Amino acid sequence: KQEVTQIPAALSVPEGENLVLNCSFTDSAIYNLQWFRQDPGKGLTSLLLIQSSQREQTSGRLNASLDKSSGRSTLYIAASQPGDSATYLCAVSTGANSKLTFGKGITLSVRP
Amino acid sequence: GAGVSQTPSNKVTEKGKYVELRCDPISGHTALYWYRQSLGQGPEFLIYFQGTGAADDSGLPNDRFFAVRPEGSVSTLKIQRTERGDSAVYLCASSLKYDSEAFFGQGTRLTVV
Numbered sequence: 001k002q003e004v005t006q007i008p009a010a011l012s013v014p015e016g017e018n019l020v021l022n023c024s025f026t027d028s029a030i031y032n033l034q035w036f037r038q039d040p041g042k043g044l045t046s047l048l049l050i051q052s053s054q055r056e057q058t059s060g061r062l063n064a065s066l067d068k069s070s071g072r073s074t075l076y077i078a079a080s081q082p083g084d085s086a087t088y089l090c091a092v093s094t095g096a097n098s099k100l101t102f103g104k105g106i107t108l109s110v111r112p
Numbered sequence: 113g114a115g116v117s118q119t120p121s122n123k124v125t126e127k128g129k130y131v132e133l134r135c136d137p138i139s140g141h142t143a144l145y146w147y148r149q150s151l152g153q154g155p156e157f158l159i160y161f162q163g164t165g166a167a168d169d170s171g172l173p174n175d176r177f178f179a180v181r182p183e184g185s186v187s188t189l190k191i192q193r194t195e196r197g198d199s200a201v202y203l204c205a206s207s208l209k210y211d212s213e214a215f216f217g218q219g220t221r222l223t224v225v
Contacts (some may be wrong), residue, residue, distance in 0.1 A: 004154070028185075043203060044155070044216040076137065089154055097168040098210040100155030108118040 002027045002094050013080055014111050021075040021106050023090030028068050031093040035064050035075050038105065047088075047093035048075070080110045083110045115139075116217035118204050125194055133189040133220045143159045145188050145214065146179060147203045148171030155203050161187060194224045201204060 001069040003026045013019055032051045034045040048057045056065040063076040077084060087107045091100040117136040125131050137144050142163055147155035157171040161181045162198040191198055201219040
């Protein structure tokens with residue numbers, strides 16, 4: 001059974017800091033990995049999708065990497081801003097139906 | 113539509129009542145998923161549709177839960193004899209095909225009192 005772990009559960013950083021969010025998964029047989037952002041009381045916004053054959057993806061200040069063999073992904077946020085404060089969820093797509101298995105998320109707070 | 117739409121956004125119901133939650137996926141997306149998110153947890157898979165058929169309903173917790181997608185577009189999640197433990201945010205996602213990027217709706221917050 002696929003399990004996804006995100007540690008720590010919460011993180012607080014000063015504005016302007018570069019930071020890395022970690023995600024690990026137990027079964028390397030994945031189709032893809034997605035990083036999502038969730039604001040309080042809202043749905044999930046897709047940030048980056050990495051296919052299993054890819055090593056990384058970039059969008060603006062965000063860069064996500066994937067090391068499938070070791071079961072790890074990182075989300076790098078450059079020059080963090082207060083508006084980046086949210087919960088960041090990592091999810092892997094596995095199985096014949098590509099259902100997503102999620103971690104519990106990392107709640108990020110960027111202090112002005 | 114521009115994104116995945118879920119209605120209602122909030123639903124309060126009494127224990128034992130029947131509820132229906134609706135999901136309008138992105139036009140042209142053949143894959144549709146329902147997930148359930150409890151406070152402080154990541155979403156958990158409930159059911160997957162490919163077109164009109166439920167290809168995987170292994171995540172439905174019991175037979176009080178049922179979902180349909182009769183025309184391969186809009187889906188309805190139905191919960192009979194609701195219990196307080198059913199209180200959660202129910203999220204719908206769609207993707208172009210089964211291994212494509214998933215797009216989520218805003219969710220329906222269900223509260224059973």
